[in-house]
Amino acid sequence: MAPSLLIGNGAGFSGDRLDVAEPVVRTLIARGGPAAMTFETLAERTLALGVLARETSPEAGYEPALLPLLRPVLGLCLAAGIPIIGNFGAANPRGAAAAIARLAGDLGLATPRIAVIEGDDVHEVLDDLRIAWEGGARPARPIIAANAYLGAFPIAQALRAGAQIVVTGRIADPALALGPLIAHFGWREHDLDALAVGTLAGHLLECGAQVTGGYFGDPGVKDVPAPEAIGFPIVEVTADGTITVTKADTPGGLVDRRTVTEQILYEVHDPAAYLTPDVTLDITGVTVAETARDTVVLRGARGRARPPTLKVTVSTEGGYLGEGEISYAGPNALARARLAASTLRARVATLPIRLRIDLLGLQAVFDSDDGTRGAPAPPDGEVRVRLAALAENRSAAEAAAREVLSLYCCGPAGGGGVRTSVTRRVATTSALIPRDLVHPSVAMVSP
Amino acid sequence: MITVPLHAIAHARTGDKGNRLNVAVIAHHADVWDALALQVTEERVATLFAHRRPSAVRRYLLPNLHALNLVIDDVLEGGVNAALNLDGHGKTLSFLVLTLPVTVAEDALATVRATLDARAHRQ
Numbered sequence: 423m424a425p426s427l428l429i430g431n432g433a434g435f436s437g438d439r440l441d442v443a444e445p446v447v448r449t450l451i452a453r454g455g456p457a458a459m460t461f462e463t464l465a466e467r468t469l470a471l472g473v474l475a476r477e478t479s480p481e482a483g484y485e486p487a488l489l490p491l492l493r494p495v496l497g498l499c500l501a502a503g504i505p506i507i508g509n510f511g512a513a514n515p516r517g518a519a520a521a522i523a524r525l526a527g528d529l530g531l532a533t534p535r536i537a538v539i540e541g542d543d544v545h546e547v548l549d550d551l552r553i554a555w556e557g558g559a560r561p562a563r564p565i566i567a568a569n570a571y572l573g574a575f576p577i578a579q580a581l582r583a584g585a586q587i588v589v590t591g592r593i594a595d596p597a598l599a600l601g602p603l604i605a606h607f608g609w610r611e612h613d614l615d616a617l618a619v620g621t622l623a624g625h626l627l628e629c630g631a632q633v634t635g636g637y638f639g640d641p642g643v644k645d646v647p648a649p650e651a652i653g654f655p656i657v658e659v660t661a662d663g664t665i666t667v668t669k670a671d672t673p674g675g676l677v678d679r680r681t682v683t684e685q686i687l688y689e690v691h692d693p694a695a696y697l698t699p700d701v702t703l704d705i706t707g708v709t710v711a712e713t714a715r716d717t718v719v720l721r722g723a724r725g726r727a728r729p730p731t732l733k734v735t736v737s738t739e740g741g742y743l744g745e746g747e748i749s750y751a752g753p754n755a756l757a758r759a760r761l762a763a764s765t766l767r768a769r770v771a772t773l774p775i776r777l778r779i780d781l782l783g784l785q786a787v788f789d790s791d792d793g794t795r796g797a798p799a800p801p802d803g804e805v806r807v808r809l810a811a812l813a814e815n816r817s818a819a820e821a822a823a824r825e826v827l828s829l830y831c832c833g834p835a836g837g838g839g840v841r842t843s844v845t846r847r848v849a850t851t852s853a854l855i856p857r858d859l860v861h862p863s864v865a866m867v868s869p
Numbered sequence: 870m871i872t873v874p875l876h877a878i879a880h881a882r883t884g885d886k887g888n889r890l891n892v893a894v895i896a897h898h899a900d901v902w903d904a905l906a907l908q909v910t911e912e913r914v915a916t917l918f919a920h921r922r923p924s925a926v927r928r929y930l931l932p933n934l935h936a937l938n939l940v941i942d943d944v945l946e947g948g949v950n951a952a953l954n955l956d957g958h959g960k961t962l963s964f965l966v967l968t969l970p971v972t973v974a975e976d977a978l979a980t981v982r983a984t985l986d987a988r989a990h991r992q
Contacts, residue, residue, distance in 0.1 A: 685882075786956075789954070849950045849951050
């Protein structure tokens with residue numbers, strides 16, 4: 423029976439911490455045995471931001487933090503024979519591969535064997551009538567990007583061909599771990615329970631610290647040791663389908679039944695049918711056991727046939743968001759903040775915008791756009807008024823944000839600390855696409 | 870029996886995909902799992918989110934994990950790319966669910982508190 427495979431994670435989203443991968447890699451090396459390292463940096467809209475970046479710079483479009491993420495671990499992984507798999511290629515996997523090859527040169531390393539996985543871009547085939555669009559119709563707004571979630575088998579193919587680094591664009595997040603497991607154990611497309619185990623392992627890893635004490639701390643209820651230095655996760659998968667979740671050997675973070683259970687259900691809808699390109703995962707029979715400090719063992723993932731279609735995330739132009747904030751403090755602060763809010767509402771009434779005004783500290787994130795939840799009892803103190811206005815054109819968004827700035831001289835008494843911004847927005851929707859319209863490819867780009 | 874916020878007996882995590890929110894609610898101890906399953910209903914969750922006009926609320930029970938998964942549709946006012954809310958992901962909304970009042974036996978609540986204390990002590 424093949425030995426188990428250790429898989430580490432060094433990033434759970436674009437914007438994750440940059441110094442967390444090295445302790446994971448050092449822990450993998452210390453434990454010994456076959457291992458792989460994964461980076462997940464591609465949320466729903468991240469890829470569209472890459473497409474927009476390529477508009478101004480053709481070399482861009484991959485994860486902006488790619489080099490800071492890889493610099494501390496590239497040499498360690500290559501020397502230890504630990505392949506690196508990441509969806510940091512985003513909208514430009516070949517650009518990312520070229521950047522990694524240059525990084526290796528800068529570090530004095532031999533050029534690694536880098537594979538890119540492409541074919542996720544389905545922009546050209548969106549006219550096909552068999553595509554099932556969310557909401558029933560293709561979006562009216564201009565489409566920026568349309569990318570199908572690819573499965574894990576192309577990753578496995580690249581690894582079997584000797585890739586030391588696998589760069590992908592859009593791919594199912596759990597595939598980053600499932601791919602090396604397929605390559606390691608020789609699993610095939612009909613090994614549904616095995617693919618389910620690998621998918622659950624990848625799902626537990628894909629958000630980085632979210633399974634090791636990140637997105638978890640609730641003082642007095644769920645305390646996290648050394649939360650400033652949370653160790654990122656390492657999952658061990660055995661040939662018989664046992665998953666063991668641990669973390670990098672750092673003082674921070676924790677792995678227990680609670681951290682793991684929260685992550686099992688993260689972004690899951692029907693737990694009996696978590697749809698992925700490779701398998702339909704059923705987690706209803708999964709058991710979770712704490713076997714040692716920071717060690718949790720899972721068993722019981724079951725797989726059923728994969729869905730006949732692939733999911734596509736489609737990004738469209740989303741208009742412009744204008745925002746402005748201003749603060750009021752001290753006696754009668756709330757009344758002055760409410761006066762600012764009503765003044766703003768009157769002044770932007772004729773603009774073609776969707777509007778929301780928050781009183782931060784009183785009435786914001788739980789509320790609806792029309793404020794129907796109502797506010798808690800108002801203390802004096804400090805209130806920050808926030809205006810948000812979504813418009814199809816930039817000028818309307820700018821005009822709304824500018825009204826907050828204007829409150830300095832023609833709003834309530836004592837308003838201060840104005841900040842305004844206008845940002846281009848990307849909206850996303852999804853569609854289900856027949857598999858025959860998607861052609862994943864694996865190419866070894868160097869050397 | 871005693872009525873407490875759900876936060877006293879359970880923990881929760883939200884995830885989002887598009888304009889759909891899921892909230893996993895997990896009992897701190899097996900002894901309060903029944904209370905969770907009986908009282909955190911689709912109807913009560915729909916009422917809690919009524920001001921955000923959900924189009925559907927579905928609940929999935931996971932007795933193995935002492936957990937339930939709430940799937941709440943069209944409650945993010947457009948989702949992360951279209952919402953005007955500072956929290957377009959809805960990431961803070963797990964703690965809105967944890968405000969739901971639940972009624973539990975005093976000894977079950979004591980067991981939960983002892984479990985949390987033991988965890989705190991171990992660290």
